[in-house]
Amino acid sequence: MGPNVARYLPWFILREIPHVGNQHYNRLLQAFGSPEQVLAAGHDTLAAIPGISQKTITGIKNQNRYMDAARMELNQIQDLGIGVATIQDTAFPQLLKTIPDPPPILTYKGVLYPEVPCIAIVGSRAASSYGKGAARHLACSLADKGFCIVSGMARGIDTAAHLGALDSSGKTIAVLGSGLKKIYPRENRALFNKIQKHGAVISEFKLDTDPYPYNFPVRNRVIAGLSCGTIVVEAARKSGSLITARLAAEYNREVFAVPGSIRSQKSRGTHFLLKQGAKLVENVTDVVEELSQFIHASIQNTGSGDEQLQTKTSPIPVLDNSKNKIMQVLDAYPRHIDQIIEATRMDSESVSAILLELELAGVVKHHPGNYFSIL
DSSP, rough: OOOOOHHHHHHHHHHHTTTTHHHHHHHHHHHHHHHHHHHHOOOHHHHHHHHHHHOOOOOOOOGGGGHHHHHHHHHEEEHHTTTTEESSSSSSOOOGGSSOOOEEEEEEEEETTSSSSSEEEESSOOHHHHHHHHHHHHHHHHHHTTTTEEOOOOOHHHHHHHHHHHHOOOEEEOOSOOOTTSSSSSHHHHHHHHHHEEEEEESOOOOOOOOOTTHHHHHHHHHHHHOSSSEEEEOSSSOOOHHHHHHHHHHHOOEOOOOTTTOGGGHHHHHHHHHOEEEEEEEEEHHHHHGGGGSHHHHHHSOOOOOSOOOOOOOOOOOOHHHHHHHHOOOOOEEEEHHHHHHHHHOOOHHHHHHHHHHHHHHHEEEEETTEOOO
């Protein structure tokens, strides 16, 4: 069952009025206390609010023009069983309220847990198997320790982070750069449904908003604002993940980075963050030490905390000498089969057969172009 339309209608009318962005919306709320009071205010009273333009005042005074659109949006929200949290509601995440331009309204599918500390895990959409494995392992371990994992439900690192939280039956929040009726990317619809059972998918955009490119930097400030820290796993030098990290630093939150190969373009961004003073992450302890004040003692003391970054894989099969040779050559970064043959000094037929066996056992991943890596 959706929210009460009458209760939230003034909030949605004010959002429909042109030139009322987040900062103006929140400034009006601070001045008048509620959207109802804003909509009932006189011209001179509105004009006395710093930064409120004549166009905004005209829109407020002609608010009836926007009532139908606001009511239609709310009716859809109610029909779809979508939740609403305004900045004045207890369900609204507390940390998010402290950023310079918090969204006045969030819509969500699932359940919000405002008392649970959040940590963001973000990175490249075109992630390597190493990056996805590291993100998934970190998310799983941090969810085990009581953190809610926040990411953007994009391909690559974001998806791996959500899956890691789900691996531990922990909590996770996906922040969309689109409306809740426009799942992006489309192949993550199943993930969208799973996340709702262990957290929430949230958006500040109208339900039918498409995933326009300029929405994602806007979305990134919510990811950073929700979280007490942000972990960047893989990112190019010019990357949306670095925008999230910069915003986290501006909000006085912790910034972490997972190191990668010096030969990988996907490590340029994370290594840049490390040079700028981000905390290097080799294991979960590196994160927990910085954020221990957010973790209840009974949770903090569970597990050794010194797990290295690795994925949860199927049990490794018994390895003979030939398999051992190949496993010693492979690592998290893909290598071409010719390089494996050269390094092991084995014939191509044997290497191909063993690689296939290891792939079927869930130990090795086969990449396009005959490249292989450890899962």
